[in-house]
Amino acid sequence: MNPVRVCVVGIGRAGMVHATNFKNNVPGASLAAVVDADLELAEERAKDLGVDLFFSDIFQALDRAEIDAICITTPTFTHAEIAIAAAKAEVHIFCEKPMALTVKEAEEMIQAARKAGVILQMGFMRRFDPAFRVARERIEGGEIGSPMLVRSLTRGPGLPPRWACDLRTSNGMLAEVNSHDFDTIRWLVGSEFERIYAEANTLKCFDLKEEFPDFYDNAIVSLRLKNGTLGMIEGSCPVDYGYDARAEVLGSEGVILIGELQDTAVVSCTKSTGLVASNFPGWRERFREAYIAEARHFVECIIEGKEPKVTGEDGKRALEGVLAANKSIQSGVPVSLGGS
Ligand SMILES: NC(=O)c1ccc[n+]([C@@H]2O[C@H](COP(=O)([O-])OP(=O)(O)OC[C@H]3O[C@@H](n4cnc5c(N)ncnc54)[C@H](O)[C@@H]3O)[C@@H](O)[C@H]2O)c1
Known part of the structure; x- marks a missing residue:
């Protein structure tokens, strides 16, 4: 062939x-x-x-x-x-x-x-990552009962390209860095966004804020899914220390943690350094x-x-979440999402 x-x-x-x-x-x-x-x-x-x-x-x-x-x-x-x-x-x-x-x-x-x-x-490559995939299978299999709280965070090590700092060409950090979290949450829990409230601020890249008035480098999103599950997304970029992508789902009968800072099981310890482990330098390494x-x-x-x-439908749903969060950041009030 x-x-x-x-x-x-x-x-x-x-x-x-x-x-x-x-x-x-x-x-x-x-x-x-x-x-x-x-x-x-x-x-x-x-x-x-x-x-x-x-x-x-x-x-x-x-x-x-x-x-x-x-x-x-x-x-x-x-x-x-x-x-x-x-x-x-x-x-x-x-x-x-x-x-x-x-x-x-x-x-x-x-x-x-x-x-x-x-x-x-x-x-949305996280859906193909072994840790995220196994977690989804276990949640679907009922291992932790019904999901009650879901959290997902992404922190990027370096600034994305310049076009991604401008909300008009990128929809900002929540789109560029945290799109994955919006997808992960709806995929892990199997439900769509109902209401979203977000806060964002520029706490590090003050020069970019001057250049791009809508720019922010830290954000917190609280959300409610249509099945009643409550969720939270956290984003920060750049954090300098490496790439950090983790999630947690608390269910009625247990909890599932996904991802960690450390990239291998190798840890060294000496008198002068204390415990030393390696982390993921970037997204390429974490999700290779x-x-x-x-x-x-x-x-x-x-x-x-x-x-x-x-599918494209998944892309659209994540985008709806990002846009609702940006709208909430700008208006200061929660945003309800329509549709089923
Ligand atoms: N899944 C992930 O983990 C992940 C990681 C990084 C980037 N991305 C996504 O990949 C996309 C690109 O991001 P990037 O960081 O690689 O950006 P980049 O700026 O490094 O690369 C974009 C390239 O596209 C070129 N370009 C611009 N307009 C073009 C056009 N109309 N036709 C052809 N080429 C054009 C630019 O010259 C540039 O070389 C974004 O959607 C970004 O969110 C995803």
Whole structure:
């Protein structure tokens, strides 16, 4: 069988992770081309990756390269246009979180993929991480009874790219860093957001606050799910000490903790240093296996014609949560979410 030919669009930080995986770690896939608005970067990265074809926009790639699927790793405000162009060309879509800037864009992406009969998978890789996956299975199996409280936090080590500091192009830290927590909570508990209240502040990056008036670098979100479960999301970026992604679900009959600061079981202890353990320097290291597993799942779904485990609808629901939280930050009051 011919390999699924993947084109990675946006060959920055996340793009390189996915391009490397599609090239080396995904059976049944080949990396056919890369696209970046910065053509010099596209050329340089194509050379590093051993790919012949590189372009400066998705339209050229769809026109001139033979591709079956794209992986969207561009800034959030470009996702919808790229995904819709791919769908029109009957090309399958893997899209990094956050799905889009607005719910309208997300809905247009879902519609376009549905109409063209192509797969639209969202990049919520935590669902493919062994710890998060096992926790979900145990919760679903009733091990901790019915969920009562759920907490999820993400703290990033360094500042994201500049476009992600501007709420107008990214929806801010809650979108860029904490989209995963919004998805994790609804996935772990199996219910949708009913009401969200959020507080945010700039407590570290005062220069960015001057440049981008809506910028914040710390946030707390309290929420209520439709099944009555109460939840909390915490975000902070940059924290400098490393990447930190943890969650906890308290049920009527027990508790499940997911994730830890330490990345291996190796701990040393000397008189001068005390206990020393290593932590995760960044998201690439913490979720290395999960990025590979989600890419494999995407290609498997294309080959077998299956619905992906993480859909555009999931991307839209997480985005609704982020937007409600930002609205609450701006208005100072809780925001109710509609729908079922
Ligand atoms: N799942 C994760 O853990 C994870 C981690 C990091 C980033 N991301 C997501 O990946 C996406 C990209 O983030 P990043 O940190 O890699 O950003 P980045 O700024 O490092 O890279 C984005 C690249 O896209 C290029 N670009 C911009 N507009 C373009 C366009 N219209 N067409 C083609 N190329 C274009 C830029 O030149 C840049 O090289 C975002 O949605 C982000 O949230 C996800």
